[in-house]
Amino acid sequence: MRHFTNVNDLGDLKVALHEAFEIKKDRFKFVELGRNKTLLMIFFNSSLRTRLSTQKAAMNLGMNVMVLDINQGAWKLETERGVIMDGDKSEHILEAIPVMGSYCDIIGVRSFARFESKQDDYNELILNQFIKYSGRPVFSMEAATRHPLQSFADLITIEEYKKTERPKVVLTWAPHPRPLPQAVPNSFAEWMNATDYEFVITHPKGYELAPEFVSNARVEYDQMKALEGADFVYAKSWAVYNDKNYGKVQNKDRAWTVDAEHMAVTNNAYFMHCLPVRRNMIVTDDVIEGPQSIVIPEAANREISAQVVLKRILEGIQ
Amino acid sequence: MRHFTNVNDLGDLKVALHEAFEIKKDRFKFVELGRNKTLLMIFFNSSLRTRLSTQKAAMNLGMNVMVLDINQGAWKLETERGVIMDGDKSEHILEAIPVMGSYCDIIGVRSFARFESKQDDYNELILNQFIKYSGRPVFSMEAATRHPLQSFADLITIEEYKKTERPKVVLTWAPHPRPLPQAVPNSFAEWMNATDYEFVITHPKGYELAPEFVSNARVEYDQMKALEGADFVYAKSWAVYNDKNYGKVQNKDRAWTVDAEHMAVTNNAYFMHCLPVRRNMIVTDDVIEGPQSIVIPEAANREISAQVVLKRILEGIQ
Amino acid sequence: MRHFTNVNDLGDLKVALHEAFEIKKDRFKFVELGRNKTLLMIFFNSSLRTRLSTQKAAMNLGMNVMVLDINQGAWKLETERGVIMDGDKSEHILEAIPVMGSYCDIIGVRSFARFESKQDDYNELILNQFIKYSGRPVFSMEAATRHPLQSFADLITIEEYKKTERPKVVLTWAPHPRPLPQAVPNSFAEWMNATDYEFVITHPKGYELAPEFVSNARVEYDQMKALEGADFVYAKSWAVYNDKNYGKVQNKDRAWTVDAEHMAVTNNAYFMHCLPVRRNMIVTDDVIEGPQSIVIPEAANREISAQVVLKRILEGIQ
Numbered sequence: 002m003r004h005f006t007n008v009n010d011l012g013d014l015k016v017a018l019h020e021a022f023e024i025k026k027d028r029f030k031f032v033e034l035g036r037n038k039t040l041l042m043i044f045f046n047s048s049l050r051t052r053l054s055t056q057k058a059a060m061n062l063g064m065n066v067m068v069l070d071i072n073q074g075a076w077k078l079e080t081e082r083g084v085i086m087d088g089d090k091s092e093h094i095l096e097a098i099p100v101m102g103s104y105c106d107i108i109g110v111r112s113f114a115r116f117e118s119k120q121d122d123y124n125e126l127i128l129n130q131f132i133k134y135s136g137r138p139v140f141s142m143e144a145a146t147r148h149p150l151q152s153f154a155d156l157i158t159i160e161e162y163k164k165t166e167r168p169k170v171v172l173t174w175a176p177h178p179r180p181l182p183q184a185v186p187n188s189f190a191e192w193m194n195a196t197d198y199e200f201v202i203t204h205p206k207g208y209e210l211a212p213e214f215v216s217n218a219r220v221e222y223d224q225m226k227a228l229e230g231a232d233f234v235y236a237k238s239w240a241v242y243n244d245k246n247y248g249k250v251q252n253k254d255r256a257w258t259v260d261a262e263h264m265a266v267t268n269n270a271y272f273m274h275c276l277p278v279r280r281n282m283i284v285t286d287d288v289i290e291g292p293q294s295i296v297i298p299e300a301a302n303r304e305i306s307a308q309v310v311l312k313r314i315l316e317g318i319q
Numbered sequence: 320m321r322h323f324t325n326v327n328d329l330g331d332l333k334v335a336l337h338e339a340f341e342i343k344k345d346r347f348k349f350v351e352l353g354r355n356k357t358l359l360m361i362f363f364n365s366s367l368r369t370r371l372s373t374q375k376a377a378m379n380l381g382m383n384v385m386v387l388d389i390n391q392g393a394w395k396l397e398t399e400r401g402v403i404m405d406g407d408k409s410e411h412i413l414e415a416i417p418v419m420g421s422y423c424d425i426i427g428v429r430s431f432a433r434f435e436s437k438q439d440d441y442n443e444l445i446l447n448q449f450i451k452y453s454g455r456p457v458f459s460m461e462a463a464t465r466h467p468l469q470s471f472a473d474l475i476t477i478e479e480y481k482k483t484e485r486p487k488v489v490l491t492w493a494p495h496p497r498p499l500p501q502a503v504p505n506s507f508a509e510w511m512n513a514t515d516y517e518f519v520i521t522h523p524k525g526y527e528l529a530p531e532f533v534s535n536a537r538v539e540y541d542q543m544k545a546l547e548g549a550d551f552v553y554a555k556s557w558a559v560y561n562d563k564n565y566g567k568v569q570n571k572d573r574a575w576t577v578d579a580e581h582m583a584v585t586n587n588a589y590f591m592h593c594l595p596v597r598r599n600m601i602v603t604d605d606v607i608e609g610p611q612s613i614v615i616p617e618a619a620n621r622e623i624s625a626q627v628v629l630k631r632i633l634e635g636i637q
Numbered sequence: 638m639r640h641f642t643n644v645n646d647l648g649d650l651k652v653a654l655h656e657a658f659e660i661k662k663d664r665f666k667f668v669e670l671g672r673n674k675t676l677l678m679i680f681f682n683s684s685l686r687t688r689l690s691t692q693k694a695a696m697n698l699g700m701n702v703m704v705l706d707i708n709q710g711a712w713k714l715e716t717e718r719g720v721i722m723d724g725d726k727s728e729h730i731l732e733a734i735p736v737m738g739s740y741c742d743i744i745g746v747r748s749f750a751r752f753e754s755k756q757d758d759y760n761e762l763i764l765n766q767f768i769k770y771s772g773r774p775v776f777s778m779e780a781a782t783r784h785p786l787q788s789f790a791d792l793i794t795i796e797e798y799k800k801t802e803r804p805k806v807v808l809t810w811a812p813h814p815r816p817l818p819q820a821v822p823n824s825f826a827e828w829m830n831a832t833d834y835e836f837v838i839t840h841p842k843g844y845e846l847a848p849e850f851v852s853n854a855r856v857e858y859d860q861m862k863a864l865e866g867a868d869f870v871y872a873k874s875w876a877v878y879n880d881k882n883y884g885k886v887q888n889k890d891r892a893w894t895v896d897a898e899h900m901a902v903t904n905n906a907y908f909m910h911c912l913p914v915r916r917n918m919i920v921t922d923d924v925i926e927g928p929q930s931i932v933i934p935e936a937a938n939r940e941i942s943a944q945v946v947l948k949r950i951l952e953g954i955q
Contacts, residue, residue, distance in 0.1 A: 028355075029355045037664075037665045037668065039696065049387070049415075049419075052387075053359070053385055053387070053419065053423070056385055057357060057385070057423070060357065061355075065693075065696040067689055067692055069685070069688075069689070079916065082916075082922045083917070084916065084917060085891075085917040085918060086915035086917060086918055087814040087889075087915065087918055088814070091915065092912070092914070093916050095925075096912055096913065096914060096925070096933070097685075097913070099933045100685075100686060100912060100933060100936045100937070101689065103933065103940070104690050104693045104940055105689070105693070178405040178406070255403075276410070277409050277414065277415070278410070279404035279405065279409065280397065280400075280402065280403075280404050281402060281403040281404060282403060282404055282405055286400045286401060289413075289414070297414070297417045297418060297421065300421060301418070301422075304421070304422055346673075347673045350673065367705070367736075367737075368736060370705075371677070371705070371740040371741075372740050374703055375675060375701075375703070375741070378675065378701040379673075496723040496724070571723075573721075594728070594732055594736060595727050595728035595732065596729070596732060597722035597723065597727065598715065598720065598721075598729050599719070599720060599722060600722055600723055604718045604719060607731075607732070608731065615732070615735045615736060615739065618732075618736040619736070619739035619740075622740055
């Protein structure tokens with residue numbers, strides 16, 4: 002594997018899952034693989050889980066790790082040609098990225114949607130520039146439109162907890178005070194569509210995800226109907242995708258908050274969320290603290306998904 | 320040893336000191352003990368000595384280290400249940416802490432007294448939540464009421480420099496422009512009371528420390544009298560502890576500043592301070608630069624105290 | 638080698654270059670040399686290339702690395718004696734520096750000219766205090782008057798690309814919106830003067846560098862005349878050095894911007910710059926993207942120059 006930005010990069014998911022469980026049994030089995038190899042993690046946005054889990058995964062593989070925090074806006078890169086750079090942008094992307102590539106073997110990039118231009122966000126401007134100019138394998142630590150390390154960890158978790166071969170998985174929108182990127186729901190949909198699970202998406206009208214991510218999933222606007230018989234409930238808030246209201250919050254209806262009543266219509270479903278989660282907006286205390294909540298093992302699997310991805314990339318550069 | 324928050328966690332101090340001197344002779348003797356083990360250092364407050372010395376100690380033991388800086392207030396954790404989290408707190412402590420625990424083997428936490436609520440400070444709210452919810456061994460890198468890694472380093476230093484079996488050690492308050500937590504003097508008193516040294520505390524009226532820390536120490540309000548015949552002078556400023564003026568500065572009297580006149584009544588005492596120190600507030604230039612000042616070797620012993628603690632915890636999780 | 642602050646510390650440059658090329662062939666040849674040795678990198682100014690390349694070099698040698706960011710002004714150290722420290726300076730340099738030295742084996746320091754006092758800048762106050770008080774080998778990661786790791790990387794790059802034994806190297810000033818330190822041009826001049834290259838400096842009147850750095854170089858105020866027949870063009874902006882306008886920008890004339898017309902009079906010269914570079918101020922897009930631009934391999938050689946320096950220091954402390 003060279004780059005990792007979406008589900009297709011991983012190839013056969015059954016093979017990838019097998020590898021994940023093998024690593025989970027012995028995290029240090031491949032500690033020699035990353036010897037004298039350096040991971041550079043670049044954060045354009047803040048991070049807790051992704052930072053710690055990816056660094057841990059790299060160290061499990063014996064890698065050296067360097068972390069670069071680029072505060073949003075603090076490091077303004079020029080991307081155009083012909084501009085007289087006498088303003089606040091002190092470096093051109095055509096110099097900055099290859100230089101960073103020259104000091105490491107693998108690059109991880111976190112760069113969220115900015116909600117300034119839907120086109121820029123959905124073209125993955127930043128991530129693609131790293132792929133194009135760094136000369137190194139690049140993987141997404143959550144980009145504008147996808148969060149594949151999270152989705153892979155979600156898949157691992159579902160495989161660990163599922164009780165039937167083809168569980169019913171429901172992705173439900175939930176309210177949040179701030180507009181959040183669609184990266185997590187897009188990506189989750191992409192990964193679920195790549196399995197043979199029964200997959201349903203539910204959200205208020207106006208919150209439709211991009212068609213390329215919805216793909217062959219069933220969309221059900223009636224949340225309770227969607228949740229009926231679910232084996233896994235995956236809650237997440239996201240901002241509007243459509244052109245008219247792109248990046249806006251147009252609904253804070255707490256009737257969508259996942260509570261005991263919602264869970265009661267499921268098949269004693271497990272509750273999942275990528276974290277951090279706003280309690281009593283996304284989900285009630287009772288549900289997230291209850292015996293069916295698997296948000297902590299789900300987060301713990303971030304170390305495993307990152308380790309499979311790094312292992313694959315390392316194997317590709319040996 | 321599971322957790323390390325106070326002197327009792329270390330058991331027999333003679334054994335711990337023996338271990339400290341063994342490590343000091345060869346810091347890399349146990350470099351295999353921490354192999355494939357990860358320390359997560361979490362700072363709610365800024366740090367120089369603690370950060371560097373603890374990280375160095377962990378690396379001496381062959382550990383991997385991850386550092387997380389949580390600016391005071393920047394990462395607001397909700398601690399109550401039932402709250403609708405639609406404000407500035409983006410995560411609940413019941414999710415945040417176990418997730419951090421899932422990516423490491425040992426957690427170090429720095430969280431100072433905030434002087435907002437005496438009860439919250441003296442109940443060690445933050446530190447105890449990590450112990451309760453992280454699922455990992457936790458050690459204090461200075462908490463609200465104690466700084467045990469500092470006190471252990473102080474003890475090691477006194478043992479190295481003492482010329483009599485039972486030296487006289489005097490903890491003296493000194494003025495400072497800002498209100499400082501009682502963690503260092505509390506903890507120092509706790510450790511000195513656990514030895515058979517002669518231990519005296521001196522401070523202006525109104526600066527009494529909590530009775531559980533003073534314990535069987537002699538309190539002497541006349542500073543010069545307290546210092547008479549001292550073998551070690553340990554200076555430190557702290558804010559008022561009593562309920563009425565908790566967390567306030569009510570005295571900036573520079574007559575308490577340790578100078579040559581104060582040192583003259585001692586038994587040619589060594590001068591100690593945990594650093595950073597405000598010169599000519601806490602102590603004069605002459606005294607801190609003089610031949611009896613041992614503040615630098617005292618700071619250097621922070622690496623040793625941290626290494627004993629990490630070694631003990633590692634042995635407990637093998 | 639004990640300290641590294643200028644070209645003389647490296648001794649015979651031919652030997653140093655031989656070592657550089659040996660390391661470049663196998664970066665991990667000396668991975669055992671830094672075992673159980675710790676590098677502390679201290680940044681008073683922000684850094685991208687220096688931070689990553691130096692850390693990478695240290696890891697290539699098997700060292701442990703700790704990074705300390707000291708935001709300019711955030712950590713105010715008292716340097717005078719006798720001052721009553723009741724203001725905003727919380728620590729004296731006489732305590733802070735030896736303590737940092739006690740937790741590591743080698744110290745790297747970045748501390749730029751502040752343009753507040755020419756005397757302070759040119760006396761290298763900060764760097765020299767680390768040398769004097771830390772008790773450890775110290776190397777410059779760009780100080781007030783020199784950037785020797787950059788200049789060494791520049792020399793390595795010229796040796797790799799030169800087609801004649803004694804190439805003509807031209808250092809040309811170029812415009813920039815902000816006043817920049819003279820560290821890079823000073824240092825480059827110092828290193829070029831230590832070779833047997835033909836070395837010419839060109840800049841507008843008023844931008845003369847300090848005589849000790851210019852030394853026996855030829856200064857030519859006519860930029861086009863200076864560039865005639867050049868094998869290497871090294872562009873850099875710097876602020877005025879003379880007493881009257883020290884640290885100021887007195888010229889933004891874009892006639893000095895290196896463009897195709899300038900390059901046309903050279904001997905098909907290679908273009909060099911230390912980066913980050915302001916395009917169309919320092920150099921046009923065409924030139925920096927052209928086949929003769931070697932700015933990326935020049936930056937990549939920062940890892941090699943740092944590794945030679947660290948290797949030499951490590952050998953000195955074995």
